[in-house]
Amino acid sequence: MIKGIRPLLRGSTYSGMLFAYCGAVASLPLLPFALLPLAAWRSAPEGVQTALVLLFWAALIGVVGLARITRRALIASARRLLSVPLPDPVAVRRPANSGADRWRTPLWLLLHVVLGWTGALVSGVLFLSGLVLPGGWLGADVGLSLFGWSVRAEGGWQSWVVALGCLLLAATVCAVVTNVLRWLAPRLLGPSSAERLALAAERELQLAERNRLAHELHDSIGHTLTATTIQAAVAGEVLSADPMAARAALRSIEESARAALEDLDYVLGVLREEKAQTAPTRTLADLPELLDRLRHAGAVVEPELSGELARVQGTLSRAAYRILQEGLTNALRHGAGGPIGVRVAAAEDGLELSVVNRTEAGAGPRPGAFPTSGHGLPGLAERVRLLQGEIDAGPDGPQLWRLAVRLPVRWSA
Incomplete structure (x- = not known):
């Protein structure tokens, strides 16, 4: 009742x-x-x-x-x-x-x-x-x-x-x-049916943008934390014996942290739906700076650059930078020391990227095995797939690990 x-x-x-x-x-x-x-x-x-x-x-x-x-x-x-x-x-x-x-x-x-x-x-x-x-x-x-x-x-x-x-x-x-x-x-x-399709498309774009931001944040912050940790250890070891090298390592930590803060501020501003600021752009033109920071961290980097890299622009150049950044971060984090080989080749039919580093025998995931979610290699695989490229990661001979990516190129006039 x-x-x-x-x-x-x-x-x-x-x-x-x-x-x-x-x-x-x-x-x-x-x-x-x-x-x-x-x-x-x-x-x-x-x-x-x-x-x-x-x-x-x-x-x-x-x-x-x-x-x-x-x-x-x-x-x-x-x-x-x-x-x-x-x-x-x-x-x-x-x-x-x-x-x-x-x-x-x-x-x-x-x-x-x-x-x-x-x-x-x-x-x-x-x-x-x-x-x-x-x-x-x-x-x-x-x-x-x-x-x-x-x-x-x-x-x-x-x-x-x-x-x-x-x-x-x-x-x-x-x-x-x-x-x-x-x-x-x-x-x-x-x-209505048309409005539902429009709402679904808008929601899909929002999710794709948030997913892209998550990848950007993971690549930037992950690399910065890995590099600064190693640089701080190097600075502590040579502080008394080589103050100049220690100061160089500290300057590199400062530069890395400042770049990561710019990325973080931009991502948080987008997630909070605040007025969009200018997105910090990291392209292949910033690759020498990235390699210098790695050298300050004590890594031995052997770059091999070929082709007309200046013609690689826009989304492709930004994606290539993030792919190399993630590969170098993994080499620092999981490598067994020794030189890190970085190859960037711009050809008429595509852009080839590779990072090769020493690793312990049997280390790393099975070649070609990329989960459908997560960070690191899964994030790289998703980024490459969106660009309609090819990716291969796995052992390359005894105690070597190789990340190889090939991206299609549309040359600008």
Whole structure:
């Protein structure tokens, strides 16, 4: 019993009924325009005239529902008064078969008005009946008469029972109208098929951008932490014997940390949806600086650069830098010392990158085995796959590890 009357005690039931009343009241300014056709049909029967007025009234309401601002207003008010989670409408190009979607808002507006008037009349009559039927408390014999239907109270406790029943029925009508509107709102005011596709595409772009930022942050911060850890150890060992080398290592730590902070500030700004700053760009032109930082960390780097690297620009150059950065970071972190070979070759048919370092026998994952998620090599594999390139990582002879990447190139004129 208590569960059955619980919806009648919720404030959202009556805010939803207020929403229905608003639909009924908002349709009143259109009623005088719906009466205009009667001027040409004065001789028509009364029933035909009533049908014409209702038909033109419904047509005018439907036309109002075609306006985009109407749909935005309805969605905003439904979210607030019906407590229905509706997304904001998305501007999309209407496909050829979007006629049904276009008429969803006019249909909603018509049903909104019909339910508003029905709920207002029925609940109003029941509520008024509940007030006037127990006429004894007014000291007079009172009754209710509406549209030829009349009820008169005869006093006694029976009239109070009937009055209470009328009030409960009025509240029930409010709950029914509110629930019907809540059921209709997602179906008629919710995203259309074209809007759902647009929302899915937008969400996919956001996820791709966040995934790219995660890769950028992992490459930058991971490399910086690895390099600075090694550089700090080198500075500590040579601090007394070679102060110049120690100062050089500390300067390299400062430069690495500053570059990583720029990347971090940019990524956090994007994730917080703040005003976008200029993205820190690291390209193949910054490769010599990266190799110098590795040398300050005590690594022996043997670069081999060939081809017209200056013609490699844009996304490809930035991706190549990050790939080499990740490969060199892994060589520092997991290598067994010795020289690190870095090869960058720009040819007419592609850009070849490779990093070769010494490693302990049997170390590293199985060649070609890249998980579908994670960081490090999986992140590299995903980055290369997005660029439609090829990647191979694994042992290369005794105690050697080789990362090889080949990326397609589109030369600029």
